Amino acid sequence: MALARSVYHLLFRRTSTFAITIMVGAVFFERLFDQGGNAIFEQMNRGKLWKHIKHNYEEKDEE
Template sequence: MSLGSSLYNLVFKRTSTFALTCAVSVLFFERTFDLASEKIFDKVNEGKLWKDIKHRYE
């Protein structure tokens, strides 16, 4: 049994399984993309954000 045949039988054969796989994949991608974007933003703006300078004003 080839990889393509196995993938078809597990995911693409039934519409409900395909839709569930799409939904789970989208949720995983969205969360990963959000975390990566936030890390990049924090790194680029390091020292300028409130969480970095809050101790000066307390």
């Protein structure tokens, strides 16, 4: 209970700190969700995306 009480007094007691906590939490959640989604997409499509196969189609300039 001491941890919950400390978090309440630190972050949720005043409206201004509550609003800032929500905004910062939303930014971090958005970043985490976006990077997680991209990682899952790339893992599921490994070997099918252009960045994985472009070396098969690019020509080297040998002058």
